[in-house]
Amino acid sequence: MANGNVKAVSFEGAVKTPEGLSFKGVIMQPVIDKCEGCARMVAFEDQNYCPSYPQPARKWALGVCNFATHAKTQTGTQAKSKVNPLKASKRSVKGR
Numbered sequence: 001m002a003n004g005n006v007k008a009v010s011f012e013g014a015v016k017t018p019e020g021l022s023f024k025g026v027i028m029q030p031v032i033d034k035c036e037g038c039a040r041m042v043a044f045e046d047q048n049y050c051p052s053y054p055q056p057a058r059k060w061a062l063g064v065c066n067f068a069t070h071a072k073t074q075t076g077t078q079a080k081s082k083v084n085p086l087k088a089s090k091r092s093v094k095g096r
């Protein structure tokens, strides 16, 4: 999937360490299966890494990754369907 908002990132100068991929002072973990299809993934040697979030597993542990290009968060639709409880109460009294 081509996404014009995603910049091409290169891990040039990155070094693999026992803790993970060391890039510009940040230790990065490989992407997880839920990242499959995301345009932000960048391959380095035999694994893919995320330049937007160094620990993809922790990002997905809290729900859908908000940086993902292949999955959408629920916040947009939830915000639209939010109803003011006071107005909803008045509408129900009027029978609308």
Ligand code: SF4
Pocket: 031, 032, 034, 035, 038, 039, 040, 041, 049, 050, 051, 052, 053, 055, 056, 059, 065, 066, 067, 068, 069
């Ligand atoms: S942006 Fe999110 S979904 Fe995409 S590779 Fe990074 S952690 Fe995975």
